[in-house]
C-alpha cells in the first residue's frame with residue numbers, strides 16, 4: 001500500500017487533503033502540530049471509511065522533531081510515497097511594522113519546515129526510486145501582497161525549493177510540484193474583515209472563493225500516476241486570480 005503524509009493535516013485544507021488521498025487508496029499519515037483531539041478524530045473518520053491512517057506530531061520547523069517523525073513513519077510503513085508540505089502560518093503586518101520574530105517564524109514554519117520534511121522524505125524516496133513531493137504555496141508567493149511580506153516570501157521560496165528539488169531528484173524517479181491556492185475558505189481566511197473579503201472576491205475572475213476540496217482535487221491529481229511526467233510545476237488553484 002502506498003503511504004502519504006500531509007503536514008498540518010488537521011487544518012482547513014489539510015483535512016480535505018487527507019480525505020482525498022485516503023479516497024485515492026493511500027494509507028494517510030495525518031500530521032498535526034498542537035491539536036491531538038482533531039487528529040485522532042480525523043484518523044477515526046478515515047479508518048471508518050476503510051482507509052489506513054495514523055497521526056504523528058511535531059513542529060515542522062524543528063529538525064529533531066521532523067527526523068523523529070520520519071523515523072516513526074518508516075518504522076511503521078517502511079516507505080513513504082507522497083509528502084504534502086501543507087503546514088503553514090501567517091503573522092501579517094506591513095513591512096515597516098513587522099517584527100523580526102514574526103518574519104522569522106513564518107519563514108521557519110512555511111519554508112524551512114518544507115525543506116526539513118522534504119529532505120527527510122527524499123532520503124527514503126531516493127532509496128525507493130519513486131516518490132512525489134507536493135508543496136502548498138500561494139497566489140501571494142507569485143504576486144506579492146501588502147501586509148504579508150513574510151508569508152509571500154516564504155511561499156515564493158517554496159516555488160524555488162520546488163523547482164530545485166525537481167531538478168535534484170528527477171533522475172531518481174522522484175517528482176516535486178507545487179499547488180498555489182488563491183482565497184480558500186478556512187480558519188486562516190475566516191479572520192479577514194468583511195471589506196477585505198469583498199475586495200478579494202472582486203479580484204477573482206471566477207467570482208467565488210475556493211474550497212479546501214478544490215485544492216485537494218489538484219493535489220490528488222499530482223499525487224497520482226496521471227502526473228508521473230509532471231515535475232517542477234506550480235499549479236494555481238485560484239479561480240483565475242493569478243492571470
Ligand SMILES: NC(=O)c1ccc[n+]([C@@H]2O[C@H](COP(=O)([O-])OP(=O)(O)OC[C@H]3O[C@@H](n4cnc5c(N)ncnc54)[C@H](OP(=O)(O)O)[C@@H]3O)[C@@H](O)[C@H]2O)c1
Pocket residue numbers: 007008009010011012013014032033034035058059060061085086087088089109136137138139180181182183184185186187188189
Ligand atoms: N486558506 C487559504 O486561503 C490559503 C491560500 C493559499 C495558501 N494556503 C496555504 O495552505 C496551507 C493550509 O492552510 P489552511 O488555510 O488550511 O490553514 P490552517 O487551517 O490554519 O491550517 C494550518 C495547519 O498548519 C499546522 N501548523 C502550523 N504551525 C505548524 C508548525 N510549526 N509545525 C507543524 N504544523 C504546523 C497547523 O497545525 P495546528 O493547528 O495543530 O497548529 C494546521 O494544521 C498553508 O500552507 C497555507 O499557507 C492557504
